[in-house]
Amino acid sequence: MSEFFDMGGRGLYVWGSYGVVLLVFIIEIWQVRHKRKMILQQLRSMRELGDEE
Amino acid sequence: MNPQDKMSLSDSLMLVIRRDWLLAMRRRADVLTTLVFFVMVVSLFPLSMEPDPNVLRKIAPGVVWVAALLASMLSLGRLFSADHADGTLEQMMLAPQPLALLVFGKIVAHWMLSGLPLVLLAPVLGLQFGVPTEGLWVLVAGLLLGTPMLSAIGAIGAALTLGLRGGGVLVSLLVLPLCIPVLIFGAGAVDAVLAAKSAAPNLALLGAALVVSLAAAPWVAAQALRISME
Amino acid sequence: MAINWFKYSAPSTFYGLAGKIAPWCAGISAVLFAAGLYIGLVVAPTDATQGESYRIFFIHVPTAILSMFLYLVMAGYAAIGLIFNTRLSAMMATALAPTGALFTFIALWTGALWGKPTWGTWWVWDARLTSELILLFLYIGFMALHSSIDDPRRADRAAALLAIVGSVNVPIIYYSVRWWNSLHQGPTFEVGRVAVYDDTMRQAFLLMLFACWLYAAAVVLWRVRSIILERERSTQWVAELKEIRA
């Protein structure tokens, strides 16, 4: 197992690559979800203001 | 109105060029600023390193080209912004001539005022860097073919960023990547001569790119102006 | 039976459609990633000349290919939006840009991590890495222009024109950089070059390529749903959505 993570002494480079990819994907998915949450919230509050009128 | 009072396409083109020239002559400081900026950027390089003549000769074409690129970015902000601010651009778009033609005129004027002076000054700067005579000729030839392209491609960026906050920085961000081939071929031509090879392929590619960009860029910039003026 | 494409080009229809397709893309993408990573990192044999570090290939090359592909797709949508004045196309172009830029960034990052163990430098001025760098500038330019224009319609149209000009320039830039590179260093020095001699290598590469592609599709569809809501906020159909009434 440790041999697998060592990658013939190149572990830092290989895992550095795949790790950053994972990180970027997580950030992007979080950002997309966050954006959706914000816009839904905004639309709901717009709707509530509209109902009061 | 008499028919001879109407203006032909070439008359309109000349009018735009003459107008921009006249306006620049009333404000010579703007033209000089660009030129001084160009000289200053080029002169900073030897000061930032050990002035080894061999190294200087090697980096000279790249330095001169990068400085020319930056200097023409600097002057791009003025290409349409003054005309936009005072309403002249609206009138230009309502001219009975194709807008692309008038934009072409503005590109030519911009090149004569900001590109041509750089071309004329470049050999002097080349001498400072110890570039041999044959290299200087190729440098001038390359700049002569390349700087009109910078004005043409730059016009697209200037038209797209018309009237925007921070337009000056944005225009460089948009235009510089598109100008990279010009830089590669232009500086490559001088490199080739310094390495005792022929500069012809580089210059031929520059020439071809010049023809294509002068044919396409005014039209694209005209479309960009229409979008920006909406 | 003819499909009515115009029906799907209406933001209101596409909003629902995208919501149905995106989870499938994401799910299949996850399965393909799992398979591709297993084959690529465990099954595929060690490369004779580059050792284990060649395994970066399985992520570097797919993201590099997709970064260029996404730019062309983005420019295509932008062109359709500019010519036919369809609002949805412009929204798709806007949604594609961030994902394309991130793929470009990944290609650059993994390229640098490949260069270090293989040639001893973090950065090589080879054709692919240099073009990727310029591509990143083009993506950033697109997003910067779009976000600095307040009027959304002008922003769509101006950015579309820029994307089209950029897509004409991408091949010119790529070949000029390649040509410049061949004069100075010779073509042997290229990141991403691996002699694929084993079937498992090919399988892993294809799996990863499709996984990345579907990932991009899922994220872009999700993002475009938010953009649609934002741009259509004053319409009746948005007000009637159940996620807003709730």
Next chain:
Amino acid sequence: MLEVNDLACSRGDHRLFSGLSFSLSAGELMRIEGVNGSGKTSLLRALCGFLMPDAGTIRWRGEDIRAQREEYHAELVYLGHLNAIKDDLDARENLRINAGMAGIRLDGKEAVAALRRMGLRGRETLPMKVLSQGQRRRVALARLLVGDAPLWILDEPLTALDVGAVGLMQELIGEHLARGGMAIYTTHQPLEVAGVTTRRLALS
């Protein structure tokens, strides 16, 4: 001559007006009315072809204006909020260049005559910098005196003008209509031409 059919325009994603139809023929004068932000300027800009309408058509002599841009522009004079005047040039140079841009060759004498008609005698060769706002507006309006374009589109032409100049404008528009021209304008000040009924178009 100018026909507008079912026109709809918006700024950004905000709809200004829709379903607007009218036509204007030789000798007619039309005033666009509406409160601030009702889209008066946008309508005029759409009529010039700057602004792409969301829906509807604008025809000149029976053909869409976008299909015949250059021909249409030759028959149109537009004066907007901005004067299109360069501070670094004098009044005569400004007028000659602006006329040239509109495809009209103007010699020095003709330019001076037009400027004098606008009440700028003695100011013809002064740099624009030293002229007042009203005088600059007069230089811009002098564009109306050169050329023979039948359609005038004027956005707030009376801004910064004194009483005398307003009278002059009324006179100029009257002459233009008598020649078979047509004019469409917006204004917040009274502008009536003797013997012509002004048609009114209200934007809400």
